[in-house]
Every structure is written in C-alpha cells, then in structure tokens.
Amino acid sequence: MSSRDSSRARPLRSAEWFGTTDKNGFMYRSWMRNQGIPDHEFQGKPIIGICNTWSELTPCNHHFRKLAEHVKKGVLEAGGYPVEFPVFSNGESNLRPTAMFTRNLASMDVEEAIRGNPIDAVVLLVGCDKTTPALLMGAASCDVPTIVVSGGPMLNGKHQGKDIGSGTVVWQLSEDVKAGKISLHDFMAAEAGMSRSAGTCNTMGTASTMASMAEALGTSLPHNAAIPAVDSRRYVLAHLSGMRIVEMVEEGMDLSKVLTREAFENAIRVNAAIGGSTNAVIHLKAIAGRMGVELDLEDWTRVGHGTPTLVDLQPSGRFLMEDFYYAGGLPAVMRRLGEAGRLPNPDALTVNGQSLWENVREAPIYNDEVVRTLDNPLCADGSMSILRGNLAPNGAVLKPSAATPALMTHRGQAVVFEDFDDYKARIDDPELDVTADSILVMKNCGPRGYHGMAEVGNMGLPSKILAQGVTDMVRISDARMSGTAYGTVVLHVAPESAAGGPLAAVRHGDWIELDCQSGRLHLEVSDEEIAARLAERDPTEASRLIASQGGYRQLYIERVLQADEGCDFDFLVGCRGAKVPRHSH
Structure with a gap:
C-alpha cells in the first residue's frame, strides 16, 4: 500500500468491487480486463467516473468526446483511473416537448449510474440547459466527490x-x-x-446561467462558466479538473461539503449580478432539494434583493459570452461583489479546496463595459421578482433585467388563451380583442399541463400590436421562458392551471394588477367568484389525462412537484447516499 493509500481519508468505494481476492473480486476485475486494463490499475487507485452527456442530437454537447479525453489525461496524471460512461443527454434544441420533461429522467440515470458502479468520484460533463441541473441533481443524491466541467459557450454569432x-x-x-x-x-x-461553433448559447441563457451557477456554487474550477467551447483553455480546464477530482477523493471532499446553504445563497446573489435565467430558480431549488438544503422562493428576495446587474450581456444587455470571458468572466463579477461586501458567504468552500473569495479576490477585470462597476449597473436591482397574490398563491417569477421598467407596475385586462395551441391559433387573428395595455394570459402550460413546462411563456406579441410599433406587453403564464428570451413576462405561476390553480379561473376581460416593487400579482375577482369558476371544472378531467398517458408521461404527471418546489419528482427529493447492497454472484 502506498503512502497515498495510507493517508487517504477513508477506504476507496471501488475497493468493494476490485479490492477482494474472493470470487466476486475475481469476476469484477476479470470482466474489466477485457478492455486491456492491466492489474496495477486496480491496486488502490481512485476510480473516477466521467459522466458524459455527449450526443449528436444535443449539438451544444457534440464536442464532449474530446473534452472527456482531456479529463482522462488529468485523472491519469494525478494517479487515478478514469472510466467514461454515458447518461441520457437531454438537449434543449431538438427534444420535444421540452428538455425539462426529461430533466428528472436524466437525473435518475445519473444517480443510479453513480451508485451502482465502482467509482469513487465523478466528473460531470455538462453543457446544454438541463444537463447541468440534471447531473448535479443525480450526483447530489449520491454525495460522492464531484466536479463540474461545462462545455462552454459558442463563439459570437x-x-x-x-x-x-x-x-x-x-x-x-x-x-x-x-x-x-x-x-x-x-x-x-x-x-x-x-451558431457557428461548438458550444452552448452565447447569450446569458439557461446554459450559461447554469454554468455560472455551477461556478458560483463552488462545484467547478474558476472560469468554468465562460471559456468559449473552442478555446484551448477549455481543454486545459478539463485536464486540471481531472487532476483535482483525484485529490478530492484523497481529501474526502464529498459534494455535500460544497453544496451548502451558504453556497446556494452565493449563487442567488450571483444570478442577479449576471442577469441570469429565470430557469435558475427552478433548477437551484431542485438541486438543493436533492442535497437536503432548504431553499424557498423567499430566499430569492431576501438574498438577491437590491443586487445590481453588472454583466451587460444579451438578452438583458449588449454583449455575448465570448466578450464576457475576455472581460474577466465570472471571477471578475464575484470580485466586484466581494469588494463591495455583496458576496453573502465569501468563505464558502469550493472544489479546488479554497474559499470562493480566495479564488476571486485578485481576479483581473479587463472591460468595465462588459462587467460594469456597481455605480454604473445595467440594472439597479437585478434580483428575481418573486410575485404572490390571489393569482399565484404559491408564487410566480419575473426577470427585471429583461423587462420593460414602465411595465413592471401595470394594470390591464386579460386576453386569455386556454393553452399553447389556442395561443398559436388566435394570436395573429386581426379580430383578436387586444390593445397594447392588455395582459396576455396563457393557461395549462405548467409541469402537468404541458408535460415538462415548456419554454412558451414569452408569448410573441399579436401582429396587430407589433404593427403599431409596440415591442413589449405584460404576459402571464404557468410556463417557463427560454433564458435567451426577454420581455415583461410573469412565469412559473403556482399552482398551475392543470393542478387547479387560480390561473385556471381567469377569463377574458378580467382586470389584473402587476406590481413588481411590492411583489403583487392580483386578479381583480372576488375569492368567491374564483372558487365558483374553479368548481365549474370537470373534476374527472385530470384523472382522464393521467390515465390516457402511460409510460414515463404518466409517471411525470402523477409525481412532479410544482414550479415553486423545483419540479422534481416527489420521490426523488433528498440525499440517498452512494451505498448500494453488494451483489454476490
């Protein structure tokens, strides 16, 4: 046994498979040997799983085979042994009805792949929108040493x-x-x-937001969020991550030591500073739930309120992710926040063994236009607006940095669409009863109603309104919105229409009040009238919907939680650990 082995924080998990001289150890090693692996690779070396979401149907991640090779080099250099394995790749651009529908499925794949296989730690190769939360959710449920390597954004279009x-x-x-x-x-x-190079969207969409969240949470090495996919420094970071994960095994640095309550508070603050996607609200809640960390919608107000948006990036601003990296990337943003005393928990541990503040306190800042100063922000308060009222008893969200300031306090009459098909059929009808002051309302697009809660909340405006030169209207739905989209859009209304939420009771011509400053979303209809309208709904409709689906769709509808709870499956919440009963052949 080497000195490295004797000083290890705990026995290797993989030794339960490869470390015995009985029949089981014989067979586990023998089957692996058919790949040409020599005996010494099984002798006390950490086995590092490389969880790869490569797929040609996920164009954002199509370069991950090369990325994995660089991770492997780092693992081997540090004295570990890498084993690459595939998991479900839920790419946003092609998958219908939405990649969010399969986020939980992918997380289950990841969780069981980690728990059921002889690996001591895992490197998560993530890129397209839902691959980052899905893999972090699955890893959090197992709580082994974990490091995130993102694929990086495309070059500027x-x-x-x-x-x-x-x-x-x-x-x-x-x-x-x-x-x-x-x-x-x-x-x-x-x-x-x-889309002229490999990589994820080059705007501050959901992919770049979640890569930034992974870095702000401390689950990746510094600069992971913004290095362009085709920049050679992306592969250097992959190599260094492979080296670091081996050290994390030696140190016993499980994911739970990084994904703490303090880490999530840092991420909430950073999301406001970068003008991050509203999808981060749902995904961070789901990741926290898997780790057993309490995180509520109110935390977005409590922690994020008053945080200026410093990153001048599309869709909120002007620049793109390539410019963001050249300006200093996420470490520059966090340095600006830290120097102003605006990082909630600067001492939070990160995967490189240092605190968040130690990682960023000397970070260079090269461009004050892209990463603005606190006295010249893109938006004075970029924190998510968490809205409540009789229309959203369990909450709704709005992204201020992407909204029209004049519309964030607004009262208008509802133009109602019963679902997305109804919206598509009528939105450009010249006879549509709508004005620029109307509020577009779309129902039945939440987790259950439009399985997976598709990104249709940023409803395009009626043609007749666009022809008047109007570019924004208030829009309300129980759907989500692409992180690349913009507008004064209220999303994630909970409970959703299909679950009997008050949104289902809204009728054409009803007056609705939106007040982001006070966090109010109010339907000007009495409680009694709302209850009466909801009572008119067929109580067997939901049961028929579930019974008609079958397969994963039926499981999804039956067990998915609402948006304010992260849209995870109720039976997946919580950390189950990496222990698995030993199989005896």
Missing part, C-alpha cells in the same frame, strides 16, 4: 457584419418579420451565422 446572440436573435428577428420590418430572406440569412 455573426450576421451582416454584427454580433448576434444565439437564441435571442431568433425572438428579435421573428418579431421583426411579423411587424414587416425585415423580409423572410433576411430572417433566414441569420440562421447559419447564429
């Missing part, structure tokens, strides 16, 4: 000599086509230039 943001430009140009500002040819010409 290019169109007509200008930078364009992936995702964001789609919403912008499609509205311009409907308004008659540009031709269909001009719209289609932007397609090839939007």
